[in-house]
Amino acid sequence: MTDVLDALQRATGGHAAVAGEADVAGGVPAKWVAAPGSTEEAAAVLRTAAAEGLAVAARGAGTKLDWGTPPRRLDLIVDIGRLDRVIEHAAGDLVVIAQAGVPLRTLGEQLAEAGQRLAVDEVVPGTTVGGMLATGLSGPRRMLAGAVRDLVLGVTLVRADGVVAKAGGKVVKNVAGYDLSKLVCGAYGTLGLVTEANFRLHPIPPAAAYVTARVPDAAAAYAAVQRMLHGQFVPTAVELDRPEPGGPVEIAVLLEGTEAGVTARTAQAVEALGDGAAEGPQPGWWGALPAGDVLVKVTTELTGTGRLLDGIEKAAPAAVRGSAGVGVLYASVAAPDAAGFVLALRDAAPSWQGSVVMLTAPPEVRSEVDSWGPVAGLELMRKVKDRFDPDALLAPGRFVGGI
Amino acid sequence: MAGLSELASRLRTELGTEKVIDDRQELRTYECDGLAHYKVVPGLVVLARSTADVAAAVRACNDAGVPFVARGSGTGLSGGALPHADGILIVMSQMREILEIDRDGQRAVVEPGVINLQVTRAAAAGGYYYAPDPSSQQVCSIGGNVAENSGGAHCLKYGFTTNHVLGVEFVDPSGNVIEIGGKAPDSPGYDLLGTIVGSEGTLGIATRVTVKLTRAPESVETLLAGFDDTDAAGQAVSAIIAAGVIPAAVEMMDALAIEAAEEAVHCGYPEGAGAVLVVELDGPASEVDAQFADVKRLCDQAGAFELRVAADDAERALIWRGRKSAFAAVGRISPDYIVQDGVIPRTALPEVLRAIADLSGQSGVRVANVFHAGDGNLHPLVLFDDAVDGAAEAAEKVSGQILDLCLQHGGSITGEHGVGADKAKHMPDMFTADDLDTMQLVRCAFDPNGLSNPGKVFPTPRLCGEVPGRHRGAHPLVEAGLAEQF
Ligand SMILES: Cc1cc2nc3c(=O)[nH]c(=O)nc-3n(C[C@H](O)[C@H](O)[C@H](O)COP(=O)(O)OP(=O)(O)OC[C@H]3O[C@@H](n4cnc5c(N)ncnc54)[C@H](O)[C@@H]3O)c2cc1C
Ligand SMILES: Cc1cc2nc3c(=O)[nH]c(=O)nc-3n(C[C@H](O)[C@H](O)[C@H](O)COP(=O)(O)OP(=O)(O)OC[C@H]3O[C@@H](n4cnc5c(N)ncnc54)[C@H](O)[C@@H]3O)c2cc1C
Numbered sequence: 001m002t003d004v005l006d007a008l009q010r011a012t013g014g015h016a017a018v019a020g021e022a023d024v025a026g027g028v029p030a031k032w033v034a035a036p037g038s039t040e041e042a043a044a045v046l047r048t049a050a051a052e053g054l055a056v057a058a059r060g061a062g063t064k065l066d067w068g069t070p071p072r073r074l075d076l077i078v079d080i081g082r083l084d085r086v087i088e089h090a091a092g093d094l095v096v097i098a099q100a101g102v103p104l105r106t107l108g109e110q111l112a113e114a115g116q117r118l119a120v121d122e123v124v125p126g127t128t129v130g131g132m133l134a135t136g137l138s139g140p141r142r143m144l145a146g147a148v149r150d151l152v153l154g155v156t157l158v159r160a161d162g163v164v165a166k167a168g169g170k171v172v173k174n175v176a177g178y179d180l181s182k183l184v185c186g187a188y189g190t191l192g193l194v195t196e197a198n199f200r201l202h203p204i205p206p207a208a209a210y211v212t213a214r215v216p217d218a219a220a221a222y223a224a225v226q227r228m229l230h231g232q233f234v235p236t237a238v239e240l241d242r243p244e245p246g247g248p249v250e251i252a253v254l255l256e257g258t259e260a261g262v263t264a265r266t267a268q269a270v271e272a273l274g275d276g277a278a279e280g281p282q283p284g285w286w287g288a289l290p291a292g293d294v295l296v297k298v299t300t301e302l303t304g305t306g307r308l309l310d311g312i313e314k315a316a317p318a319a320v321r322g323s324a325g326v327g328v329l330y331a332s333v334a335a336p337d338a339a340g341f342v343l344a345l346r347d348a349a350p351s352w353q354g355s356v357v358m359l360t361a362p363p364e365v366r367s368e369v370d371s372w373g374p375v376a377g378l379e380l381m382r383k384v385k386d387r388f389d390p391d392a393l394l395a396p397g398r399f400v401g402g403i
Numbered sequence: 404m405a406g407l408s409e410l411a412s413r414l415r416t417e418l419g420t421e422k423v424i425d426d427r428q429e430l431r432t433y434e435c436d437g438l439a440h441y442k443v444v445p446g447l448v449v450l451a452r453s454t455a456d457v458a459a460a461v462r463a464c465n466d467a468g469v470p471f472v473a474r475g476s477g478t479g480l481s482g483g484a485l486p487h488a489d490g491i492l493i494v495m496s497q498m499r500e501i502l503e504i505d506r507d508g509q510r511a512v513v514e515p516g517v518i519n520l521q522v523t524r525a526a527a528a529g530g531y532y533y534a535p536d537p538s539s540q541q542v543c544s545i546g547g548n549v550a551e552n553s554g555g556a557h558c559l560k561y562g563f564t565t566n567h568v569l570g571v572e573f574v575d576p577s578g579n580v581i582e583i584g585g586k587a588p589d590s591p592g593y594d595l596l597g598t599i600v601g602s603e604g605t606l607g608i609a610t611r612v613t614v615k616l617t618r619a620p621e622s623v624e625t626l627l628a629g630f631d632d633t634d635a636a637g638q639a640v641s642a643i644i645a646a647g648v649i650p651a652a653v654e655m656m657d658a659l660a661i662e663a664a665e666e667a668v669h670c671g672y673p674e675g676a677g678a679v680l681v682v683e684l685d686g687p688a689s690e691v692d693a694q695f696a697d698v699k700r701l702c703d704q705a706g707a708f709e710l711r712v713a714a715d716d717a718e719r720a721l722i723w724r725g726r727k728s729a730f731a732a733v734g735r736i737s738p739d740y741i742v743q744d745g746v747i748p749r750t751a752l753p754e755v756l757r758a759i760a761d762l763s764g765q766s767g768v769r770v771a772n773v774f775h776a777g778d779g780n781l782h783p784l785v786l787f788d789d790a791v792d793g794a795a796e797a798a799e800k801v802s803g804q805i806l807d808l809c810l811q812h813g814g815s816i817t818g819e820h821g822v823g824a825d826k827a828k829h830m831p832d833m834f835t836a837d838d839l840d841t842m843q844l845v846r847c848a849f850d851p852n853g854l855s856n857p858g859k860v861f862p863t864p865r866l867c868g869e870v871p872g873r874h875r876g877a878h879p880l881v882e883a884g885l886a887e888q889f
Contacts, residue, residue, distance in 0.1 A: 092641060092750035093779070115647060136589075147588070149597055150566050157841070165841035166834070171746045172559075173778040174815040175552045175601050176822055176833055177860065178842045179565065182597025191593070203647030226507060230530070232621040232687055261690030268687075301586035303508040327587050354587040375592045376582045380575065383848040384593055400592045 004052055008034045008076070011044035015082065023077050025057040026070030026398070027363060033059075035079040039156055039164055039195040042078065046193060047162030049076055049393060056160075057395045058189040060101065060131030067135060067359050068188045069371050072397030080130050083195055086110055088170075094201040095153065095170050100130030100194045116201045119145030121287045130194050136186025139287045140237035140254065143325040145202060149185040156196035157184060160389040170198045183384070190399045191388045205256040208236075209266045210286075212252045213277035218313070221249040222306030225324045227272045228253055229302065233265035238325030241285045242309065245317045249309070251324070252283045290319040292332025294361040296342060300327045304352025311348040316341035327354070335361070339368035346373050372400040407446045407489065410463055414449060417459045424448040433492050436477045436484040437539075441824055445472075445486030449493045454572060454580055454610040460493050461608065462578030470854050473608045475516060475547030478539045480742060481823025483551065483603045483859055493608060495546050501525050502611070509616045510569065510586050515546025515609050519553075522614065531616040534561040537819065538727055549609050552601030554819040556652040556683075556726075559777035561617065563819075565600040570613035573599065576606070576850035585613055598845060603821050604856040606849040620685035623651070624695045625719045628680045628702040629673025629709040633657050633772070636678035637752045639705035640776045643682070644749070646701060648694050652683040653777035654726050657756075660733070660771040660784070661725070667732030670725030673709040680707075680776065681726050729773040730784065737769065737786035739795070741802045745809035746818040749779040758808050759783060768794075768801045780818035781809070807832070822860045830862055843867075 008016035016034040023030045032054075036042035049056050054075035061081075083101035090096070091114040098107055104122045107129065111117050120132060121139025133155070138147040145151065154168025157180065167180035184191050215221050221240055228238045228251070237254040251273065255265050270277045289295060296318075300308045305324055312318050312329075316337040322329035333341045338361060345356045358371040375381070378401045385392075385403045397403075407425075414423045424430060425447050434442045446469075449460045464471040470490035477484055486492040498514035501521065505511065506529035511522050519540040522533040536555035537543055543553065549571065554563045561567075570584030584596045599606050630636040636655055643650065656664065658677050664670055672679050682698055684691045702710060713719035733740050747755050756772065763770045771784040783805050787798035806816050806829060816822070816829045830839060839861060847867035849855070 090748060090750065092645065093748040094644065095748070136594075146562065146566055149594055150562065159841065163837050163841070165838045167838065167842070169746075169813070169815050169833075171748055171779055171814050171818075173554055173563070173746050173775070173780045173818040175554075175563075175819060176815050176817050176826075177830065177839075178845050179552075179597055179601055180841065180845070182565070182594045183845065185594055185597070186589075187593055203644075203649065205647070229509065230507075230618065232618070234618075234687055234690070257687075257690045258693040260693045261687060264689035265687050297589075299587040299589050301505075301508050301510070303505070304587070328589060352587070353585055355589070355591050357591050372591050376590065377592060377595050379579075380581060380595060380849065381593045384595075384845060387844040387848045 004048070004054070005032060007048045008032055008045060011048050012036050012041050019077065025059065025074055025077060026068065028070050028074040030057070030077040031075045033077045033079055035082050037082040039158065042158045042193055042195050043162045043164050045078055046158050046160060050161050050391070053391065053393070055393055055396055058130065058134065058193050060128030061103065061126040068398040069366065070397070071395050078193060080128065080195070087196065089114065090170070091116060095172070095198060096201055097170060097196060097198045098129050099196050100128060102129045103127065104129065104132060111201060112204060115204050117204050118151065118199050119202045120148055120151065123287055123289060129197055133185050133194055133197055134187065134189045140239050140323055143238060143323060144234070144236045149182045151200050152181045152185055152197055153200055154198040155181045155184055155194050157192040157194055159192050160391070160393050168198065172200050188399050189395045190385060190403055191394065205258070207259045207262040208254065208256045209262050209279055210252055210254055210282050211266060211269045211273060211277055211279050212250060212283055213273045213275070214248050214250050216248050218249070218306045218309035221251060221309060224251045224273055225305055228269070229325065231268065231272050233269045235269070235325065237323065239286065239322065240324040241283070242320045244319070245313045250283065252286060285321060289330050290321045290332040292319065293335040294333050294338040294365055295359045296331045296333065296345070297357045297359050298329050298331060298345060298349070298354060300329070300352040300354040302327050304354060307352045308354065311345060315344035335365050338365045342369050375400045406467055406469060410467055410469060410491065411447055413463055414460060418449065418456050422450045422452065422456060424450065433474065433477070433486060433494070436474070436479040436482060438480050438482045438823070438825055441482045441485050443486050443488050445492035446489050447491045449491055450497050451493055451495055452497050454574065457493060457574045457608050457610050458578050458580050460491060461574050461576065464491055464854055465577050465852065468852065468854070470857050472856050473546065473550070473604045475544030475550070476518070476542050478543045479547060479551060479823060480744070480820040481817070481825040483821050483823035483856070485824045495544060498610070504529065505586070506531060506616070508586060510613055511616055512611065512613050513545055515544060515549070515612055517545050519543050519545060519548055526616045527619070530619050532619050533567070533614060534617040535564045535567055538730070545612050545614070546609050549600055549612055550602065550604045551819070551821045554780070556654055556775060559653065559775065560649050560651045565597060567615045568596065568600055568612060569615060571596060571599060571609045572611035574608045574610055576852065576855040580610070603823060603860050605846060605860055607855055622688035622691040623683065623685045623719070624691050625681065625683045625713040625722055626699065626702070627672065627711040627722045628682065628707040629676035630678045630680070630705070630707055632677040633756045634753050635706040636680050637756070637776070639680060639702045639707065640752070641750065642701040642705055643698055646697055648697060650682050650698070650777060651685040652681065653775070654681040655679070655772070655774055655776040656726060656729060657772040659769060660729050660773040663732040663736045663771060664725040664729050666735045668724050668728045670721060672725055681722055726773070733771055733784045733786065737788065739787050739789045741785040741798055743781070743783045743785060743802050743805050744817050744820040745781050745806050745814060747779045747781065747809050747812045747814040749777070751812040752776065752779065755781070755808055755812060759805060762801050762804055766797055766801050768797050770801065778818070779814065824859055827858070827860055827862045830860070
């Protein structure tokens with residue numbers, strides 16, 4: 001025990017400790033916490049873990065350590081909070097390189113000074129660059145700018161065996177070698193510890209406006225979203241919110257661009273959205289996830305939104321919100337209804353060609369229903385995991401199919 | 404070759420005689436892709452018509468331990484579809500059906516042999532198009548685009564193939580057919596799709612592709628600006644980006660490239676220009692109008708001595724004709740040339756262009772520059788005359804030095820043409836052994852026997868039996884002085 005702690009302390013220049021009460025991931029307590037201050041230290045930590053057979057989970061801000069299935073076992077939390085430097089902001093190239101522990105908010109503030117942004121919404125306050133990559137979740141703006149995976153240009157990764165590897169680069173256009181940045185994006189830390197990432201940036205548009213409208217039902221919501229998709233006003237985001245099952249649906253559209261352009265496009269969008277549509281402030285629910293015990297992510301083809309809303313309504317009383325413009329919605333439901341809700345949606349999901357993933361839920365729900373559901377290509381994914389982490393040390397059990 | 408003739412008869416039985424080619428003369432048709440100085444006559448060719456055909460051919464290869472290479476239209480410029488003399492070339496160009504144009508859902512589902520431009524043509528009636536537009540879009544296949552993660556002039560604003568492919572049906576190197584992704588985004592699990600796109604046929608073969616369709620813009624404005632030199636043109640590009648404008652395209656040509664284009668297509672570019680820029684904006688009319696005024700002003704301020712705005716589609720086509728014909732046009736001013744493909748951060752453009760000019764001056768090798776200025780993707784055309792002793796070697800050398808320049812500035816050895824057979828040797832210049840080793844983990848997961856397009860992308864294929872990178876160096880406890888190892 002003390003040998004391990006000593007080794008971790010040596011690896012981190014003293015930034016390692018015996019775990020406290022708060023050092024849990026997905027409800028599983030850890031034995032140690034180590035906080036490397038550089039990629040080299042992170043590598044030393046993972047080499048130690050590999051030598052000792054320690055199961056490891058990374059921790060960013062710890063805002064969503066209970067996402068994904070709880071790890072089967074856990075010895076060491078690698079806290080990336082000390083990796084908090086923006087390494088390079090090449091404003092003229094619209095590129096930034098940041099360490100994984102940088103909070104998205106801090107990064108955003110720094111980029112804004114140069115009139116630029118990483119076009120990923122901070123959906124949950126506190127999110128770090130590493131946590132954002134590992135969970136791979138994107139907010140409303142992904143409709144125009146792309147999801148996190150589309151904006152990441154390169155990563156520095158520490159493998160389970162402590163070897164440091166880089167993939168991609170810091171130029172927007174690059175096809176040399178495999179795109180490992182995408183592979184680790186959304187991998188919940190099961191393939192490696194990300195210590196640094198390079199992103200493509202966008203200029204902050206000078207003007208922005210929101211248009212909202214309330215429609216009575218799922219069919220009307222689908223029709224409204226379709227009009228937004230096929231118009232010529234190029235929305236940055238098209239979101240919807242239905243707080244009550246079977247109730248009215250609020251549609252909200254974000255338009256960004258030049259002053260003159262946004263004025264004209266807003267008028268067009270108001271007209272296209274129809275009855276009761278108006279320009280207004282950002283809706284209070286914009287870019288936040290619906291609150292509730294159990295959070296479920298449901299994806300759909302763009303023509304499936306109506307069927308999806310109906311399916312949710314039939315399955316259980318749930319609140320729904322999300323990016324209708326890309327086909328990603330979040331439903332929240334009370335714990336007692338949750339397992340049946342997820343199973344019913346999974347049965348129906350093929351009719352809108354989507355998937356149903358339970359992001360977070362209390363343990364009793366998790367034990368009733370698999371969080372991830374059926375996964376195409378699972379065998380190949382297992383093979384990838386086995387190559388990267390043959391001893392299953394990185395967040396074992398957290399990911400699809402028990403990976 | 405006994406192995407191959409057995410394979411040929413197995414495949415004739417399974418697929419039908421007409422799909423299997425082993426006639427030496429016919430095989431020659433497939434000896435190279437768009438990079439003609441590498442040539443290998445394939446051992447056998449299979450003309451696939453369906454996913455089942457591809458799976459059968461791959462399974463047969465897997466059983467026999469024979470390498471296979473997918474080939475789309477064969478326009479690749481890095482030797483990616485270069486065959487193996489003792490392997491099978493699986494030709495996808497007969498799988499060319501557009502299976503679905505889903506306008507309401509903004510998706511198209513196509514077979515891999517479908518030509519890029521055909522997707523746009525099929526979607527146009529509904530007001531849509533397929534955004535990634537390599538210059539070869541009239542001839543290259545979607546499968547080849549997926550394998551190469553192809554880009555084009557409009558990728559600065561709209562992204563690359565990888566941002567527009569949502570799903571593939573895929574035959575893995577053991578011959579299993581797998582569905583990855585689809586019409587909906589974010590399918591659960593690892594982003595295998597993102598890994599497959601750009602893997603140059605080394606992870607398996609795409610047999611069906613679901614792509615995103617993009618709304619055709621309401622308005623398009625194109626301008627041609629003439630500058631005294633590339634420095635001034637580069638300043639204009641920087642000013643445009645600094646002003647927060649992301650054009651649909653920003654292309655630059657230098658004096659020698661202009662000269663070649665003039666000679667070939669008489670595009671009438673501004674007389675005496677040391678550099679021209681083609682800048683295109685697209686989007687909602689209100690947005691484009693506002694930004695186009697800015698772009699014109701910024702070009703003016705950077706010293707443009709002539710600004711020409713396309714009044715209609717015909718004039719737009721004329722402006723683009725010079726740019727699009729540039730590669731071919733170079734053939735008129737030089738008997739031979741190398742098309743290089745490297746990337747630099749855009750802000751390094753002036754410096755790198757000057758360094759290229761210096762290299763050219765010192766070596767006497769002429770270099771024409773045509774490139775995607777918006778994203779720093781250079782295409783230096785290195786001119787030579789093979790009839791002159793040592794000229795080819797000198798051109799090769801300059802071409803390699805240009806790649807070194809790209810890497811010195813934090814760039815990449817390829818922006819769109821891929822690594823293929825041609826640049827595998829340069830991969831260690833960009834990546835460490837550990838980086839390459841880590842990519843090999845993916846390769847070994849997909850293709851443990853190393854049969855899918857071996858010899859491409861990676862300089863030294865590894866044996867997948869050993870577990871890479873483990874047990875390297877001292878045990879951490881030994882390192883920490885806490886234990887000894889004997
Ligand atoms: C209701 C709800 C809805 C949400 N919706 C969204 C959304 O739409 N968009 C969005 O961006 N976020 C969303 N979030 C999630 C939140 O943004 C994520 O929790 C966040 O991205 C995690 O950041 P973190 O720094 O707190 O990571 P943590 O919570 O500390 O870690 C999250 C996961 O990432 C792993 N991890 C962390 N750092 C690294 C690293 N450096 N390398 C490898 N693995 C690592 C952890 O092991 C863990 O599995 C939502 C959260 C909630 C509660
Ligand atoms: C004049 C000219 C201009 C060009 N301009 C551009 C440009 O602007 N941008 C750009 O990106 N490229 C450009 N290219 C390069 C080339 O056109 C692209 O790389 C294109 O994507 C290749 O497609 P293809 O169908 O010809 O593929 P091939 O040349 O047949 O094959 C290319 C690679 O893809 C693999 N492959 C083919 N089909 C499949 C499949 N179904 N599944 C898996 N792997 C497969 C092959 O094994 C090979 O490694 C240009 C080429 C030419 C000749």
